[in-house]
Amino acid sequence: MSxxxxxxxxxxxxxxxxxxxxxxxxxxxxxxxxxxxxxLADYYRSVASHLxxxxxxxxxxxxxxxxxxxxxxxxxxxxxxxxPEWITRAEVTKxxxxxxxxVCDDTATLLYLADQACLTLHxxxxxxxxxxxxxxxxxxxxxxxxxGDDFGAVRQAAGWLRELLEELGLPVAPMTTGSRGLHLxxxxxxxxxxxxxxxxxxxVAERAASRHPERLTTAARKSDRGDRLYxxxxxxxxxxxxxxxxxxxxLPGAPVAVPxxxxxxxxxxxxxxxWTIADAVDQARTDPWAGVPSxxxxxxxxxxxxxxxxx
Numbered sequence: 001m002s003x004x005x006x007x008x009x010x011x012x013x014x015x016x017x018x019x020x021x022x023x024x025x026x027x028x029x030x031x032x033x034x035x036x037x038x039x040l041a042d043y044y045r046s047v048a049s050h051l052x053x054x055x056x057x058x059x060x061x062x063x064x065x066x067x068x069x070x071x072x073x074x075x076x077x078x079x080x081x082x083x084p085e086w087i088t089r090a091e092v093t094k095x096x097x098x099x100x101x102x103v104c105d106d107t108a109t110l111l112y113l114a115d116q117a118c119l120t121l122h123x124x125x126x127x128x129x130x131x132x133x134x135x136x137x138x139x140x141x142x143x144x145x146x147x148g149d150d151f152g153a154v155r156q157a158a159g160w161l162r163e164l165l166e167e168l169g170l171p172v173a174p175m176t177t178g179s180r181g182l183h184l185x186x187x188x189x190x191x192x193x194x195x196x197x198x199x200x201x202x203x204v205a206e207r208a209a210s211r212h213p214e215r216l217t218t219a220a221r222k223s224d225r226g227d228r229l230y231x232x233x234x235x236x237x238x239x240x241x242x243x244x245x246x247x248x249x250x251l252p253g254a255p256v257a258v259p260x261x262x263x264x265x266x267x268x269x270x271x272x273x274x275w276t277i278a279d280a281v282d283q284a285r286t287d288p289w290a291g292v293p294s295x296x297x298x299x300x301x302x303x304x305x306x307x308x309x310x311x
Contacts, residue, residue, distance in 0.1 A: 007038060009045070014086065014108035018115050025068040025117060025254075032253035035277060040248065041114040043256075043277035048107040050284035051246040055110075057127035059090045059101030059134070061241045062113060063120035069250055076118075077101060087112065090128040094239065103128070119250045122241035130190060134238070137197050138190040138296050141242045142205065143232035144181045147225060151271040154181050157208075157216055157229045158265050164208050167309075168302040173292045174265050176272045178249035178257040182265070183242060187296040194238045200299055201233035203306055246284060248277055256280035261288040 007018040021038030028034030044051070062076040079089050079100045088103040104110055104121065113121070125137040142161060144154050158174055161184055165172045175183045188197065202218070208231060209216040217228040235242045243249070243257045255273035258280050264270050275283050 007041075009041065009111055011045070011108040011111060012106070014106075016108050016111040016115065018111070023068070023117075025065060025119065026252065027068065027070060029252065033276070033278065035254045037114065037117060039277060040117075040119065040254075041111055043248065043254075043281070044110045044114045045107060046281045047246045047284055048110055050281070051110070051244065052104070052106065054245045055104040055121065055123060057105075057129035058103060058123040058125075059092055059128060060104060060124075060244075061122040062102060062116070062118045063122060063250060064116055064118045065250055066117045068117075069252070073250070084112065090134075092128065092134050092239070119248045119254075121244045121247045123244040124239070124241055125236065126190070126194070126238075132190045135193050136190045137192075137194055137236065138188050139242075140186040140188055140197055140201055141233075141235050142184040142186075142201065143177075143235060143242075144184065145230040145232050146181055147227050147229065149180060151180075152268075153215065153229050154272070155265055157212075157231070158182050158184060160212055160216070161204075161208050161231070162262070164204060164211075165302075168204070168305045170297055170302050171293050173289045174260045174262065175245055176256075176258050176260060176270075176274065177243055178247070178255040178273060178275075179251065180272050182260075182272065183257075187293065189296040189298050192299050194236065197299065198233060198236040200303055200306070201236045205231035205233050207306065207309065246280060249273075254278075258283045259288045261286070261291075264288065 005020050007021045009016045018041045023037045026035040064074040077099050079102050087109050088105045089100050090103045091098050091100045125139040126134045128134050144157050146153050170186050173185045205218045209218050217225050219225050245259050249255050254277045256275045258275045
């Protein structure tokens with residue numbers, strides 16, 4: 001329903017206003033289509049059933065562009081007091097105090113965030129609604145970051161890392177970032193803390209780079225990487241975030257980070273910005289991560305296997 005410059009959307013028991021739905025957030029130009037705030041809200045509503053399972057219980061960092069891509073960017077951690085009381089919040093510790101993050105548990109919250117011109121949802125790799133608490137991640141992420149825009153190098157690196165992780169007995173799920181690279185996501189059982197998980201991720205990345213030293217690197221400094229692809233494990237730490245599956249990226253054409261089946265990683269027609277808000281829900285409906293175990297794995301057997309390889 002529309003009233004002047006406000007569109008109201010009924011979602012379950014909630015009515016969410018989308019203010020200025022015609023506001024252009026993604027200016028068109030060249031091959032890039034133009035998209036409005038209304039388009040963003042429509043996309044997030046259409047993909048909600050696929051996106052919400054990746055958000056529930058997780059503190060979020062919100063990437064907002066109230067004036068569209070041409071305006072300033074706001075990276076928002078703390079939840080403003082004016083946000084509706086029905087939006088879930090999670091208070092977590094930080095150095096010297098606490099911060100209260102938004103948690104997106106339902107479609108109404110997702111639409112409210114779209115109204116706030118939140119384009120991208122960056123999620124924690126741990127949950128606050130589990131007994132282990134926010135210091136115990138249930139996701140491990142390898143960020144495959146190419147030196148340029150060469151997705152062929154990303155595709156090749158993903159295959160090498162998948163092979164290594166399978167040797168270690170760990171399932172791994174690929175996802176485009178909507179920008180340049182891929183995230184490889186490993187579901188965990190949440191028993192290990194971030195320090196343990198990050199050390200393991202670093203050791204795996206080092207092993208992969210040692211097998212392919214001309215093509216892969218773990219060097220954090222760009223000046224030390226050359227043309228090699230960077231295996232980034234820095235996101236595996238307390239209060240760090242990773243782009244959520246099916247979230248929109250702040251780039252021309254509104255590309256979306258989407259989960260892939262492994263056959264799609266091998267498809268030369270696919271790259272990191274292949275899907276946009278115009279068609280990402282079609283990819284979601286194929287359930288590309290259907291083969292990924294619903295129960296996360298323990299790292300203990302994998303750590304033993306990795307140590308045995310080194311020995």
